Amino acid sequence: MKRSSGILLAVSSLPSEYGIGCFDRTAYEFIDNLCKAGQRYWQILPLSQTSFGDSPYQSFSSFAGNPYFISPDKLVQEGLLTKEECMNADFGGDACCVDYKKLYENRYPLLEKAFSRSCILNKADFHEFCEKHSYWLDDYALFMAIKDYYGGIPWNEWADRDIRMRKPETVKIYSDKLADKILFYKFLQFHFYKQWNELKCYAVHQGIEIIGDIPIYTAYDSADVWSNPQLFQLDENYLPIAVAGCPPDGFSADGQLWGNPLYDWEKHDETGYKWWISRLAHCFDIYDVVRIDHFRGFDEYYSIPYGESTAKNGHWEKGAGIRLFKAVEQALGKKQIIAEDLGFVTDSVRQLVKDCGFPNMKVLQFAFDSRDTGSANDYLPHNYTENCVAYTGTHDNQTVLSWFQTISDAERKMARDYLCDYYTPDSQLNRAFISLIMRSKADICIIPLQDWLELDDSARMNTPSTVGENWKWRVDRKDLTDKLWKEIYNMTRIYGR
Numbered sequence: 001m002k003r004s005s006g007i008l009l010a011v012s013s014l015p016s017e018y019g020i021g022c023f024d025r026t027a028y029e030f031i032d033n034l035c036k037a038g039q040r041y042w043q044i045l046p047l048s049q050t051s052f053g054d055s056p057y058q059s060f061s062s063f064a065g066n067p068y069f070i071s072p073d074k075l076v077q078e079g080l081l082t083k084e085e086c087m088n089a090d091f092g093g094d095a096c097c098v099d100y101k102k103l104y105e106n107r108y109p110l111l112e113k114a115f116s117r118s119c120i121l122n123k124a125d126f127h128e129f130c131e132k133h134s135y136w137l138d139d140y141a142l143f144m145a146i147k148d149y150y151g152g153i154p155w156n157e158w159a160d161r162d163i164r165m166r167k168p169e170t171v172k173i174y175s176d177k178l179a180d181k182i183l184f185y186k187f188l189q190f191h192f193y194k195q196w197n198e199l200k201c202y203a204v205h206q207g208i209e210i211i212g213d214i215p216i217y218t219a220y221d222s223a224d225v226w227s228n229p230q231l232f233q234l235d236e237n238y239l240p241i242a243v244a245g246c247p248p249d250g251f252s253a254d255g256q257l258w259g260n261p262l263y264d265w266e267k268h269d270e271t272g273y274k275w276w277i278s279r280l281a282h283c284f285d286i287y288d289v290v291r292i293d294h295f296r297g298f299d300e301y302y303s304i305p306y307g308e309s310t311a312k313n314g315h316w317e318k319g320a321g322i323r324l325f326k327a328v329e330q331a332l333g334k335k336q337i338i339a340e341d342l343g344f345v346t347d348s349v350r351q352l353v354k355d356c357g358f359p360n361m362k363v364l365q366f367a368f369d370s371r372d373t374g375s376a377n378d379y380l381p382h383n384y385t386e387n388c389v390a391y392t393g394t395h396d397n398q399t400v401l402s403w404f405q406t407i408s409d410a411e412r413k414m415a416r417d418y419l420c421d422y423y424t425p426d427s428q429l430n431r432a433f434i435s436l437i438m439r440s441k442a443d444i445c446i447i448p449l450q451d452w453l454e455l456d457d458s459a460r461m462n463t464p465s466t467v468g469e470n471w472k473w474r475v476d477r478k479d480l481t482d483k484l485w486k487e488i489y490n491m492t493r494i495y496g497r
Contacts, residue, residue, distance in 0.1 A: 006041025019091025212287030255311025
């Protein structure tokens with residue numbers, strides 16, 4: 001990877017007239033501005049359709065895109081909606097915050113109106129799309145149609161046990177009964193991927209590469225688990241035997257209970273990792289680079305007995321390891337993957353990352369932890385190698401401004417000693433912290449837009465282990481000024497990125 005830099009910003013965080021960022025003109029303008037600022041990468045969060053808690057890391061499908069990102073303006077251009085219909089829909093009144101409740105209540109009726117006018121079955125490109133993506137699209141559309149039929153409850157609570165267990169004759173009955181709804185969900189995915197591919201092609205033309213992001217695990221309430229129960233650790237009733245999470249540590253006495261079902265790696269191995277190969281092939285169809293969240297779970301994963309209220313009683317199990325990535329490389333060739341190896345990293349995790357050859361991640365905020373005061377701290381910029389991706393923070397971290405204001409006095413002193421800066425006010429140190437990693441040896445440097453804008457935690461994207469206030473932040477259009485892009489360009493130029 002060539003020495004370069006980029007900006008981290010979720011699609012949902014873009015400005016838009018329609019309550020959430022989408023594939024409209026603002027996305028194209030953002031790409032233009034990245035180009036103007038001398039950037040090479042736009043890192044986004046998962047494009048997945050969100051489910052519980054509105055998290056893009058808990059999705060109804062590992063393959064389906066989020067219908068909220070479909071641009072209403074483009075549907076207007078195709079004659080499927082009117083501008084007046086789009087403007088009259090209530091998506092929330094705060095330009096800097098996503099109102100997911102109003103989106104859920106009002107976006108789908110608008111999309112259903114577009115579907116009713118589409119004559120989609122007469123479109124040859126729609127049929128081509130459905131054929132190409134049938135390996136996931138058929139199960140996903142049926143899954144969503146049945147969820148709607150049962151009022152949105154999780155699939156393991158559907159009243160008809162035969163459809164929970166996917167009895168072939170019952171699948172046929174529901175497929176016939178819900179044919180129109182199934183077609184609607186295929187229509188949404190067709191327009192999602194049509195619009196995304198147009199945006200992605202524009203980015204490539206402008207010299208901007210997209211870094212996509214995928215969670216290691218799937219949600220239990222997903223088409224993935226419902227249609228492939230044999231690939232997960234489930235009992236005879238398709239309930240999880242154990243679930244994913246993280247053990248107790250200095251940040252959480254109870255650990256983190258994520259609740260995702262765990263993979264049955266022996267079954268995946270028996271299939272030659274076919275599902276994972278399909279998943280990553282799909283990702284590389286839509287992204288240039290893929291960041292895999294919680295990479296250490298491939299080496300060892302934390303297994304918590306199903307039904308536990310905390311993560312305290314979990315234990316470590318051996319994961320798929322290098323076998324998976326050898327199978328992926330054999331099937332897909334060499335691909336650009338970033339290994340998110342944050343958290344407690346063991347020697348075996350380090351070895352797996354090394355054996356794979358993937359760049360790992362360095363987060364500046366972890367460099368000034370008073371529990372690790374040695375100069376050999378991997379997160380101190382002078383210790384970075386070329387083969388890594390450096391960040392001031394990720395979507396799970398505080399913004400740099402709030403982080404520096406909330407760490408201990410001793411940690412602030414460590415940071416100021418490292419900067420050799422004892423006089424600059426706390427609120428003006430953002431650029432100094434950004435420059436630390438921009439001047440490092442890391443091949444790639446990614447800065448969250450919030451840190452370039454010097455925002456506090458009111459702009460934080462996610463606080464792990466909490467639900468309800470996450471994934472909502474949107475950038476104010478007036479903050480995206482020519483002055484900002486010039487400042488980013490100048491620092492990028494100074495440090496040869």
